[in-house]
Amino acid sequence: MNPIGVFGGTFDPIHYGHLRSAHELLYALKLAEVRFLPCGLPPHREPAIASGEQRLAMVRAATAGEHRFVVDDRELRRDGPSYSVDTLLALRAEFPARSLCLMVGMDAFLGLPKWYQWRQLLQLAHLIVAHRPGWVAPDTGPLGELLRDRVTENTDDLHESRAGRIFVHAVTQLEISSSAIRKMTLAGQDPRYLMPDAVREVIMKSGCYSAGLEVSA
Ligand code: ATP
Numbered sequence: 001m002n003p004i005g006v007f008g009g010t011f012d013p014i015h016y017g018h019l020r021s022a023h024e025l026l027y028a029l030k031l032a033e034v035r036f037l038p039c040g041l042p043p044h045r046e047p048a049i050a051s052g053e054q055r056l057a058m059v060r061a062a063t064a065g066e067h068r069f070v071v072d073d074r075e076l077r078r079d080g081p082s083y084s085v086d087t088l089l090a091l092r093a094e095f096p097a098r099s100l101c102l103m104v105g106m107d108a109f110l111g112l113p114k115w116y117q118w119r120q121l122l123q124l125a126h127l128i129v130a131h132r133p134g135w136v137a138p139d140t141g142p143l144g145e146l147l148r149d150r151v152t153e154n155t156d157d158l159h160e161s162r163a164g165r166i167f168v169h170a171v172t173q174l175e176i177s178s179s180a181i182r183k184m185t186l187a188g189q190d191p192r193y194l195m196p197d198a199v200r201e202v203i204m205k206s207g208c209y210s211a212g213l214e215v216s217a
Pocket of ligand 1: 009011012016017018104105108130131171174175176177178179
């Protein structure tokens with residue numbers, strides 16, 4: 001069985017930057033699926049603006065057309081901060097023999113040493129680091145060291161073992177961020193074409209980032 005991609009995020013809201021990266025990694029790494037996990041309470045940042053239910057609805061709407069995109073709401077159902085290590089422990093128990101590939105952007109990777117029990121992550125999964133505009137891989141410090149020990153350029157390594165390697169992959173650089181989308185929506189601007197229409201519709205109908213905007217046909 002091919003590896004499972006594990007893609008966590010606040011997804012507040014999900015946008016084409018997330019979706020395009022997931023799509024490219026699905027093919028480049030020959031993943032069986034990409035599992036989208038909207039987080040409940042983000043441990044390293046302020047809470048999401050949209051509710052868990054709204055963010056889940058947006059992720060479901062965004063991924064509906066691709067059967068290899070799987071939506072997993074376990075972090076939203078869990079109390080307390082959504083630690084990735086807890087999610088990976090649960091997935092490892094569910095899929096004991098499968099390779100798990102935790103997908104993060106380079107910005108998230110650079111903050112890895114601040115994650116709860118971060119060294120345990122690589123015992124549970126491989127780490128897939130997608131380049132994001134403006135970010136470069138570190139070559140010093142604990143992350144530089146980790147990269148030197150664990151990095152691979154061979155996707156076979158991700159299939160042949162269940163965890164422990166780091167794979168850095170360039171994805172098409174789409175300079176889209178959830179915070180910019182929230183900001184423009186609040187300012188009354190239309191976020192159209194930055195995300196699937198079905199996601200935009202959830203935003204407009206729920207008014208989760210602003211009140212008073214209407215969906216134009
Ligand atoms: P915010 O602007 O609120 O910080 P965000 O757009 O970075 O949000 P998150 O849900 O926090 O979105 O990100 C989830 C994951 O997706 C992270 O690993 C992040 O690095 C990655 N990511 C976010 N935006 C992009 C993008 N445009 N291209 C590629 N990866 C992205």
